Amino acid sequence: MVSTAVIAPEQLHIVLDAGHGGLDNGACVNCVSEAVINLQIVKVLAQELQNRGCAVSLTRVDSESLNSPYANNKKVADMAKRREKIRELNPDLVISIHQNTFPSSSVSGLQCFYANETAGSQDYATAIQNQFNQSELPFNKKPKPTDFNLVEHSPCPAVLIECGFLTNPNECQLLQSPTYQQILAYHIATAVIKEHSRQNAVAITN
Numbered sequence: 001m002v003s004t005a006v007i008a009p010e011q012l013h014i015v016l017d018a019g020h021g022g023l024d025n026g027a028c029v030n031c032v033s034e035a036v037i038n039l040q041i042v043k044v045l046a047q048e049l050q051n052r053g054c055a056v057s058l059t060r061v062d063s064e065s066l067n068s069p070y071a072n073n074k075k076v077a078d079m080a081k082r083r084e085k086i087r088e089l090n091p092d093l094v095i096s097i098h099q100n101t102f103p104s105s106s107v108s109g110l111q112c113f114y115a116n117e118t119a120g121s122q123d124y125a126t127a128i129q130n131q132f133n134q135s136e137l138p139f140n141k142k143p144k145p146t147d148f149n150l151v152e153h154s155p156c157p158a159v160l161i162e163c164g165f166l167t168n169p170n171e172c173q174l175l176q177s178p179t180y181q182q183i184l185a186y187h188i189a190t191a192v193i194k195e196h197s198r199q200n201a202v203a204i205t206n
């Protein structure tokens with residue numbers, strides 16, 4: 001018999017990772033810094049998930065990176081700290097937020113990537129991508145596997161969301177808008193909670 005029990009989101013602990021920070025701006029297009037937008041979206045998404053009952057932790061909470069200022073290779077040290085934090089927090093899911101660029105300014109749209117080696121990652125990435133592809137937004141991309149050094153050996157699923165392209169002038173403006181950031185957060189949270197329930201319903205059946 002298939003159980004229809006809905007798993008309460010309170011049982012879902014998510015780590016949100018705002019990509020880049022500190023001296024690392026990530027992509028930078030016409031003085032718009034990816035690191036700044038990543039953190040803005042992470043904060044809106046954190047609030048949306050908490051409003052729905054999820055427990056949320058952040059890898060970085062301000063504009064600074066996580067490495068010591070004395071680290072030789074700041075990027076490597078920053079990523080190591082993020083991984084350490086994720087291991088300590090031991091969440092159910094990691095979502096890393098980034099912004100994309102492309103040589104052609106006509107390319108746009110949100111795309112999900114997933115850690116290939118971690119079970120459940122592809123399901124979360126597909127759920128989030130489908131949620132957007134079926135939404136009012138003009139997205140039609142497929143989730144892809146990625147080399148994901150943020151979650152090396154992570155026991156939990158992990159997805160990386162490239163929310164849009166800073167090199168597309170229209171999307172770049174949208175990505176900086178609080179209204180659009182809220183729309184992104186709404187769809188990500190909806191997909192994550194639905195997928196979490198689905199995976200747990202399957203687990204109860206088996």
Ligand SMILES: [Zn+2]
Pocket residue numbers: 019020026027034098099
């Ligand atoms: Zn990035």
